[in-house]
Every structure is written in structure tokens, then in C-alpha cells.
Amino acid sequence: MSSLVTIFGGSGFVGRYVAQRMARRGWRVRVAVRRPNEAHFVKPYGVVGQVEPIFCNIRDDASVEKAIAGADVVINCVGVLEESGKNGFDAVQNEGAGRVARVAAEHGVSRLVHVSSIGADVDSDSDYASTKGLGESAVLEAFPEVVIIRPSIIFGPEDDFFNRFAAMARMSPIIPLFGAATKFQPVYVDDVAAAIERAAIDGSVGGVYELGGPEVSTFRDLIHLTLEEVRRRRLVIGLPFWIGRMMGRIFGAVKAISLGLVPAPVTTDQVRQLAHDNFVGNGVGTLADLGVKPTSLEAVLPSYLWQFRPSGQYAALKESARNLKG
Secondary structure: OOOEEEEEOOOOOOHHHHHHHHHHOOOEEEEEEOOHHHOHHHHHHOOOOOEEEEEOOOOOHHHHHHHHOOOOEEEEOOOOOOOEOOEOHHHHHHHHHHHHHHHHHHOOOOEEEEEOOOOOOOOOOOHHHHHHHHHHHHHHHHOOOOEEEEEOOEEOOOOOOHHHHHHHHHHOOEEEEEOOOOEEOOEEHHHHHHHHHHHHHOOOOOEEEEEOOOOOEEHHHHHHHHHHHOOOOOEEEEEOHHHHHHHHHHHHHHHHHOOOOOOOOOOHHHHHHOOOOEOOOOOOEOOHHHOOOOOOHHHHOHHHHHHHOOOHHHHHHHHHHHHHHO
């Protein structure tokens, strides 16, 4: 019988790409998610019965044990960008991560890959980053041989970064930014999945790896690149962090009063994160060490941001016709 991998968060942005890769390698893939009924799209990644979504609550021991039972490899892709109800930063990214590692060790799992993020730091002023750091510590304590993957911001068709600002450009003449000079090293989602795949199957891989694309860019530069791709001219304004923190508190209060019906465009914790650069550091492994050549933004963004152009999929045809007339 083929080997079994359990992927926590296997239907999420990164997890689905990992699931596809593991399935193509012939592994049986168990996709552990909170809403398996919404994850049936992963089944065609393999032959009938090869990829199966199952229910799992990362906050519950019994649920995690059921998801891990019989698995040869465990990959944890679970994380939250914003707290929601019981799924807070600490519950998911610290306690949940530690729980997965502890149960994996108890069940004799041979390999564990934990997806964290660049900037994970127990001493960070951001709850997101500090719980990522605490989660890494908990995982290392329970499963010392774990491979930790720390990506910078991740881009791809389902991302919540370039899609968000492209959608904003379609509606607003102004793009306000907090931390316009903050530096990022965007990394392609399938490159991240390839790195996780290598870490999962290669027993010689160990330690911490920080993943970034071929270029480091400021937040402002990334927004200008997005505007170029969507063929829109917008005024990009850098705003001070104190305004961001004030807006975050206001939006947070509105969200609380509306019982979550009105989402917060920005949170105070996100503003804190934007005060810190987010690119690959020194003394850690990289994509190159995992045999992955990073993909550029320019090679991928046009394949999914075209939908935000004024003429959508016909933008290229219009531009060609305009050149012929010239």
C-alpha cells in the first residue's frame, strides 16, 4: 500500500498545492480541514479514493489523533491571518501547532513539516508573529526533527494580497498604504508547495528554511506593479502607522458590534506587522537549498490579475488593435 500523508489545512491556499504534488507522487492524501464538505474539490487531485478530505478541529486532541492515525508524514499548513471566534492566533498557531507535533510524535510519524512565516518571533509586538514564534517553539519541543518552512508573502491565483489590491483599484481612485516602504520578498505558491514536498519526502532535509522569490520589493513598488498589470492609474498614498492603528481599532469595534457581519479591512495587528520587513534572512536554508528555482511575479501575475483590467480578458486584444492602428 502507498504511503499516507496527512495535510492539516490541505484545502487552503498553500495546502491544496501541496496535496496536488503529493498525490502526483502516488501518496495517499488525507486532507484534514474544518469543513470537509467544502473541500471536495481536492478529490480529483488523484485517482478515486486517493485524496480524501476529513473533518478535523486542530484545537481538539481526539480530532487531531484521528487525522494523524496511520500517517507516515504530517504537514501542517494551518494558520489564520485574522482572529475569528475560538480560532484565535494562540489557539491555532501556538497551541494547535504544538498539538499536531505532539500527536505526530506519539503516533511514530516519520516526518513532520510545519509551515510558519518569515517574521515569526516570540518577542514580536504582533500577535500573529509572536504566536507563530511560540508555535515553532512548541513544535520543536515535541518533534525536534521537524522541518520548519517560513515563507514571505505568498502569491498565486487564490492569494489575498494582489487580488485584494487589484480589486481595490477597480473601485477606488486612491490606494492608501501603511508601511509603504516596508520590504517583502513575494514567493510563488507552487514554489512553496515544491519546497514542502521536498521536505516531506527527503529524509536528508532538516532545520529551518525561509522562502522568498527572486526579488525584494517595497510595499509601494508591489502596488505599482499590480496597477500596471490591471491597466489602471491610481494615486498611491503612504499613511503613517498611527493612523493605521487608529483605523484598526475603529474597524475592530465595528466588527465586534456587528458580531462579525462587517469585516475589518485592516486590523491593528496587521498594521504592527507592516512595520517590519519581510524577506529572507541570513543563516537559514532557502528555496535553492531545497532545489527549487524561484518564480518571478511577472511570470505569474498576468495569469490571474487580467480579470481586474477594464477590458478583462479582452485587454490584450484591444492593446494589439491599438498598436495596429498606430
